[in-house]
Amino acid sequence: MDLNNDYVLRTDHLTKIYGPQISVKNLSIHVQKGKIYGLLGKNGAGKSTTMKMILGLIKPSSGTYSLFGKDMSKITNSELKSIFSKVGNTIESPGFYPNLTGTENLRIFAKLRKLPEKTIESSLTKLGLPYKDKKLFSEYSLGMKQRLAIANATMNSPELLILDEPINGLDPEGIVDIRKLLIDLSQNQGTTILISSHILSEMQLIADDIGIIANGALLVESKLQDLIEQNSNSFVFKVSNSANAAKILEQQFKIKDIVITNQQKLSISHAITDSAAIIKAFIMNGIDVQAAYLKEGTLENYFESITNGGASHE
Numbered sequence: 258m259d260l261n262n263d264y265v266l267r268t269d270h271l272t273k274i275y276g277p278q279i280s281v282k283n284l285s286i287h288v289q290k291g292k293i294y295g296l297l298g299k300n301g302a303g304k305s306t307t308m309k310m311i312l313g314l315i316k317p318s319s320g321t322y323s324l325f326g327k328d329m330s331k332i333t334n335s336e337l338k339s340i341f342s343k344v345g346n347t348i349e350s351p352g353f354y355p356n357l358t359g360t361e362n363l364r365i366f367a368k369l370r371k372l373p374e375k376t377i378e379s380s381l382t383k384l385g386l387p388y389k390d391k392k393l394f395s396e397y398s399l400g401m402k403q404r405l406a407i408a409n410a411t412m413n414s415p416e417l418l419i420l421d422e423p424i425n426g427l428d429p430e431g432i433v434d435i436r437k438l439l440i441d442l443s444q445n446q447g448t449t450i451l452i453s454s455h456i457l458s459e460m461q462l463i464a465d466d467i468g469i470i471a472n473g474a475l476l477v478e479s480k481l482q483d484l485i486e487q488n489s490n491s492f493v494f495k496v497s498n499s500a501n502a503a504k505i506l507e508q509q510f511k512i513k514d515i516v517i518t519n520q521q522k523l524s525i526s527h528a529i530t531d532s533a534a535i536i537k538a539f540i541m542n543g544i545d546v547q548a549a550y551l552k553e554g555t556l557e558n559y560f561e562s563i564t565n566g567g568a569s570h571e
């Protein structure tokens with residue numbers, strides 16, 4: 258990534274230790290102005306802990322971070338207030354009152370921020386929630402609760418929006434709505450967004466940049482596009498003898514970029530068009546073929562390969 262860029266948020270070796278547990282380890286991430294940054298990791302990877310440190314909800318054990326160019330370990334209380342007035346988030350998960358409606362709940366937060374009534378209506382409408390209806394928060398579905406949290410976080414048009422797993426619990430229609438909203442906020446309003454998720458197919462559709470964390474440590478930080486291009490399609494064969502199969506690919510088909518995964522699996526690091534001819538050649542040489550398929554260069558496949566196991570899909 259371009260390290261000379263204009264960062265709205267930057268962490269520098271941020272670390273959080275709970276007793277024997279290192280929840281976040283030397284994490285340095287760089288979030289550029291107006292971009293959507295996807296913080297990706299399995300459950301327990303350290304995403305929420307990172308976000309809580311950035312929001313000042315928990316204190317880092319070591320390391321620093323800056324918001325809007327200000328080193329947060331060196332700022333005054335009044336600067337702190339003005340910086341956080343430009344940040345919206347869904348992590349503090351405002352104690353929404355169960356016995357109030359969505360509108361009544363947002364009205365409380367709007368009053369605290371001195372926002373007019375019309376922002377409540379427009380925030381709710383943008384998130385597909387009813388304005389001034391009778392449904393109590395306690396009767397909301399998980400998806401509606403998520404939408405209300407995002408409506409609350411975006412109500413004061415924050416410059417930086419920090420969203421912890423905002424699409425968890427949403428139905429497909431809800432996911433599309435949130436995707437459109439976030440892309441609109443980033444592209445048309447210049448909002449910078451840090452979003453955590455383990456739903457990689459969705460992150461591939463919205464993120465500009467990504468950081469992948471595992472066991473609290475950053476494994477990779479990259480422009481999403483670069484990462485997808487560098488990890489393009491591959492073609493996989495599951496066979497009875499991968500060493501012999503590799504020889505046939507090299508000698509008969511002049512294919513060079515072959516990766517032997519194990520005795521029964523190998524892949525070619527690009528898409529191929531003559532898989533039928535290859536399978537025929539394998540069989541004629543006494544090699545059984547259990548499977549032959551194109552593995553797309555998706556974020557999900559990349560994530561699986563570097564985290565050694567696969568994303569959580571719950």
Ligand SMILES: Nc1ncnc2c1ncn2[C@@H]1O[C@H](COP(=O)(O)OP(=O)(O)OP(=O)(O)O)[C@@H](O)[C@H]1O
Nearest residue numbers: 275278279280298299300301302303304305306307
């Ligand atoms: N207050 C705490 N005390 C002790 N350990 C904690 C505390 N908060 C988080 N942890 C641990 O730190 C690690 C990272 O947790 P964190 O919630 O940041 O992960 P996450 O990536 O957000 O995962 P999830 O998606 O499940 O929330 C986990 O092992 C968790 O058990």
